Amino acid sequence: MPYTSIDHFIARMRFRAAVPHIRKGSRVCDLGCGLEAAFLEYASDRIASGVGVDDQVEQGTRGRWQRVKGDLRNPLPLQDSVFDHVVMLAVLEHLTEPEKVLREAFRILAPGGSLIMTWPASAVDPILRVLHTLHLISDEMESDEHQKRIPVAALEQMLREIGFVRFFHRTFEFGLNNLMVAGRE
8 A cells, every 4th residue: 555645644743843953954764764765865965964774675776865775684785984864754663673783883974973763653553553544544654563662761771882973852742753863972
């Protein structure tokens, strides 16, 4: 099922939460960018160069953005210390081994860069199941493969152990989603 209007609305809410943390003129990598690499387009006025990585995209450059077909569970085919920001919007909940992906995000971040993540609270799962049953959201939005949510404190500890510093966390969408920004020195 292609993305629905509700999918796009929910994605824009994530985009609005993340975009204030993107510095103008940045190099941005969107891990798990989805079929359309839509965040890069949404934040295009802040992004000097952008790369979207997803196992669903067609490899190559489309418009301003490079797309890399890749499985986030494997080492990323990207150079070290290249990006000012790595974005993972609604990706964390799909990862069976999040630490491996977060280590790769750290590796490709330039010093002074930041990881910007959103992920849903577990309270949203029953809502997504109902919306999916009614065919109001796509298979991409509601997944039986969602993993057990990592508590914020445990996620921050994992990020610290990887080397991230300067953490910012807040909830949005009435507490149904989380935003975390973690920096690299």
